[in-house]
Amino acid sequence: MKKMILRFWDFKTIVFALFIFSFNFSYSQNRNYAQFLIDTLSSKTFSGRGYVNNGDQKAAQFIATQFNKLGLKAFENSDYMHNFTFPVVVFSKKCKVKIDGKTLLEGKDYLINPSSPSINKKLKIKPINKDSRLPSKHNVALLYDTSYKFSKNELKMTDDYKLRISLQKKLTWSVSTSVDKNSSISILKSSMPDNSRKIKINIKSKIKKHNASNVIGYVEGKEIKDTFIVITAHFDHLGMLGKAIFPGANDNASGTAMMIDLANYFTKNPCKYSIAFMAFAAEEPGLIGSKHYTDNPYDNLPLNKIKFLVNLDLMGSGEKGMAVVNATVFQDYFNKLQNINNEKKYLPEFKVRGKAANSDHYWFTERGVKCFFFYLMGSYNHYHDIYDNSENLKLGNFYDKAFLLIRDFILSV
Numbered sequence: 001m002k003k004m005i006l007r008f009w010d011f012k013t014i015v016f017a018l019f020i021f022s023f024n025f026s027y028s029q030n031r032n033y034a035q036f037l038i039d040t041l042s043s044k045t046f047s048g049r050g051y052v053n054n055g056d057q058k059a060a061q062f063i064a065t066q067f068n069k070l071g072l073k074a075f076e077n078s079d080y081m082h083n084f085t086f087p088v089v090v091f092s093k094k095c096k097v098k099i100d101g102k103t104l105l106e107g108k109d110y111l112i113n114p115s116s117p118s119i120n121k122k123l124k125i126k127p128i129n130k131d132s133r134l135p136s137k138h139n140v141a142l143l144y145d146t147s148y149k150f151s152k153n154e155l156k157m158t159d160d161y162k163l164r165i166s167l168q169k170k171l172t173w174s175v176s177t178s179v180d181k182n183s184s185i186s187i188l189k190s191s192m193p194d195n196s197r198k199i200k201i202n203i204k205s206k207i208k209k210h211n212a213s214n215v216i217g218y219v220e221g222k223e224i225k226d227t228f229i230v231i232t233a234h235f236d237h238l239g240m241l242g243k244a245i246f247p248g249a250n251d252n253a254s255g256t257a258m259m260i261d262l263a264n265y266f267t268k269n270p271c272k273y274s275i276a277f278m279a280f281a282a283e284e285p286g287l288i289g290s291k292h293y294t295d296n297p298y299d300n301l302p303l304n305k306i307k308f309l310v311n312l313d314l315m316g317s318g319e320k321g322m323a324v325v326n327a328t329v330f331q332d333y334f335n336k337l338q339n340i341n342n343e344k345k346y347l348p349e350f351k352v353r354g355k356a357a358n359s360d361h362y363w364f365t366e367r368g369v370k371c372f373f374f375y376l377m378g379s380y381n382h383y384h385d386i387y388d389n390s391e392n393l394k395l396g397n398f399y400d401k402a403f404l405l406i407r408d409f410i411l412s413v
């Protein structure tokens with residue numbers, strides 16, 4: 001019996017060793033791990049990784065746990081956390097909007113403007129179109145289609161009304177760090193009752209001082225330890241409005257997942273230079289987390305020690321290829337990327353772009369750091385809405401191909 005058990009364990013050990021060997025030997029991307037990260041980060045637990053229920057801080061903790069499990073090193077005894085504070089507009093959990101007695105649902109039927117002040121009113125709705133002038137009374141809700149073109153002067157005057165309602169074909173939300181003078185909401189055109197006359201609205205908002213954390217770790221290089229290649233992705237999203245959660249599966253649980261998956265790869269396959277992984281908070285309210293890093297870099301990772309930086313945002317699709325922001329700024333590096341792709345045939349095409357202040361690479365570019373911002377393009381079109389969730393976002397072949405392209409590019413810089 002004893003002998004039998006020993007033999008059994010010997011056999012198991014050999015199989016396990018073979019498995020580990022083949023795993024290390026052929027290991028590259030791990031799509032299942034990336035999908036798990038997306039599913040987790042966009043789950044209800046993280047409340048849209050924004051400013052309700054401490055969603056963004058919970059996400060930061062989760063990412064730090066992954067960094068720790070992978071064996072990433074932290075800078076300056078930081079536990080990976082790079083902390084900062086900023087103001088942000090938050091909304092109470094109770095929101096009420098009724099039009100002629102019909103209750104509208106936040107996220108699905110309407111959105112309040114992210115910089116809207118609180119409002120608790122019953123108002124008459126005054127539609128504006130090319131045949132009607134702005135009403136003389138300001139104690140009303142102005143209703144207008146986004147196709148209606150206000151003159152500059154008229155547009156200024158709309159600020160004086162208690163509430164502005166714009167009708168939209170698609171609802172797209174964002175985050176604000178300041179509050180406007182007057183309230184405004186967007187209503188989905190198909191959710192608006194015909195000939196609506198009255199609106200009852202009760203929404204509370206306030207500015208909150210928010211504590212946030214970037215999460216930063218690194219893998220030490222084999223040869224040149226003090227020079228870094230940096231991979232970044234923002235992990236924050238829009239949080240919640242009332243009961244509506246904005247899961248942000250593509251924006252940017254997907255980029256965060258690929259960044260962590262790359263960390264998984266490079267911890268097992270360290271390269272010549274050190275590689276740092278920066279998960280940024282507070283991208284959505286205006287690239288605040290990345291700005292904070294460029295203003296307050298770690299002593300051991302100053303900006304002039306960054307050899308190249310790759311920022312990942314919206315990495316969930318890919319059928320239509322990949323956009324490369326800064327491609328025309330760093331032409332030599334773009335040629336390298338193109339050569340790799342021509343040889344390996346990873347992605348169908350690149351969209352060549354110049355400078356753009358549209359994600360966290362921006363402040364690094366402004367400070368003279370060489371960098372690209374990559375985002376994948378495809379048919380996935382849920383953006384800044386309640387439908388950008390992990391049921392709709394399933395990683396496929398293009399995830400693997402983009403991962404390999406980015407890995408090969410990092411190895412080439």
Ligand SMILES: [Zn+2]
Nearest residue numbers: 251252284384
């Ligand atoms: Zn976004």
